[in-house]
Amino acid sequence: METTRDGTNGKRVTIYTIAEKLGISSTTVYRALNNKTRISETTKEAVLSTAKELGFRPNSVAKSLARKPLHVAFVVSSGFPEFHRHFINGARQTENELRDYNVRVDYFSNQDENVFDDGASFVRTVLKKIAADSYDGLLFLGTGVDELDLIAGKGIPMATVLNDYAKDNRCFFIHYDGQTAGRLAGELLFWKLGKGARVALASGFEHIYMHRLIAGGFYEKCEELSLDVIGTLYNRDTRKIAYENTNTLLEEHPELQGIYVNSYNSSGVIRSIKERGLSGKIVLITSDINEELARYIVDGTVSASIYQNQYRQGRLGLRYLYNYISENQKIDDIISVNPEVIFKSNINRYQKEM
Numbered sequence: 170m171e172t173t174r175d176g177t178n179g180k181r182v183t184i185y186t187i188a189e190k191l192g193i194s195s196t197t198v199y200r201a202l203n204n205k206t207r208i209s210e211t212t213k214e215a216v217l218s219t220a221k222e223l224g225f226r227p228n229s230v231a232k233s234l235a236r237k238p239l240h241v242a243f244v245v246s247s248g249f250p251e252f253h254r255h256f257i258n259g260a261r262q263t264e265n266e267l268r269d270y271n272v273r274v275d276y277f278s279n280q281d282e283n284v285f286d287d288g289a290s291f292v293r294t295v296l297k298k299i300a301a302d303s304y305d306g307l308l309f310l311g312t313g314v315d316e317l318d319l320i321a322g323k324g325i326p327m328a329t330v331l332n333d334y335a336k337d338n339r340c341f342f343i344h345y346d347g348q349t350a351g352r353l354a355g356e357l358l359f360w361k362l363g364k365g366a367r368v369a370l371a372s373g374f375e376h377i378y379m380h381r382l383i384a385g386g387f388y389e390k391c392e393e394l395s396l397d398v399i400g401t402l403y404n405r406d407t408r409k410i411a412y413e414n415t416n417t418l419l420e421e422h423p424e425l426q427g428i429y430v431n432s433y434n435s436s437g438v439i440r441s442i443k444e445r446g447l448s449g450k451i452v453l454i455t456s457d458i459n460e461e462l463a464r465y466i467v468d469g470t471v472s473a474s475i476y477q478n479q480y481r482q483g484r485l486g487l488r489y490l491y492n493y494i495s496e497n498q499k500i501d502d503i504i505s506v507n508p509e510v511i512f513k514s515n516i517n518r519y520q521k522e523m
Contacts, residue, residue: 184225187216191216191219196267201213202220239491240273240275241273243483244278246288246310251459256483259485292311300325305494306328306493309327326490328340328343330343332344345477345478346508348385348389349386350383350508351429354383358391358427358429358452358454359396365397367396367425368391369398370387370429370431371404371428372384372401374403406432408434408440411434411437412437414437415428419445426452442470453470456474459522463516463523467513473512474510475508476508479522481506
């Protein structure tokens with residue numbers, strides 16, 4: 170990467186600084202600075218003028234790194250391809266922005282929805298290949314397995330996404346702020362139901378870091394606002410289990426007023442509520458967005474959904490990993506992406522994520 174420092178305040182100036190100031194892509198800045206084609210003279214002049222204004226000077230070592238091929242793997246394994254494909258799409262966007270820097274990313278994705286049965290086997294096989302082929306870096310979204318030690322043993326820089334496996338051997342961890350997401354859900358239920366309302370949490374797995382983090386924020390906010398959490402369902406992110414558990418919960422607690430589903434898979438919970446004629450009577454807060462959830466938000470079955478922006482996590486994850494490897498740039502140990510709340514009124518903003 171080409172970098173220098175601003176002589177007035179010591180702040181690092183990069184091509185991203187120039188791109189942000191001009192409102193253009195870093196690839197466009199790179200093309201202008203290196204006199205490449207497919208760029209207008211007006212844009213080129215603006216880039217060169219801004220670079221001079223900021224005191225930018227090309228770094229010859231960084232230019233050499235930019236020409237050196239960088240081979241990165243992105244392993245993505247979750248229970249729902251429609252969930253994890255957005256991480257991949259975000260990483261592909263960054264890969265496209267880095268194409269002039271000779272960065273190549275191989276994507277290893279488990280497309281089987283029964284990933285929790287065979288996902289570990291998939292991850293083990295892929296990690297063995299990555300270690301054997303000596304990749305330059307790894308972005309990892311998957312389950313914790315012993316083969317992660319092979320990556321560390323090979324000295325391959327690794328960043329984790331969503332769940333913080335291999336904490337001692339990774340260079341950074343990127344996820345969304347689950348604790349805040351849980352607190353948001355508790356507050357949304359409070360706004361809809363008021364103090365003393367009886368609510369429940371439908372989660373995926375008790376042992377998964379992100380689910381525990383979200384649940385912790387939810388319990389904390391419910392206690393603060395005097396909401397009565399009468400049950401927690403662990404549905405193993407399986408539609409059938411979620412459906413059966415919700416049926417049992419509703420039979421045992423007919424006074425239930427609200428449910429927060431803190432994982433992507435909410436269809437089993439929704440099916441149970443709809444079959445019992447409780448749509449709109451039980452306040453339902455879900456997670457993320459897909460075509461099914463969008464319909465339920467529009468028709469009022471779901472009051473709101475808390476979005477973790479998988480696309481942004483994938484995009485930032487690859488960008489920071491590249492900066493770590495190519496620039497030896499220090500990256501924060503944990504990078505959090507803020508959750509967003511999707512309502513009927515703003516759902517159009519999230520159409521691309523469906």
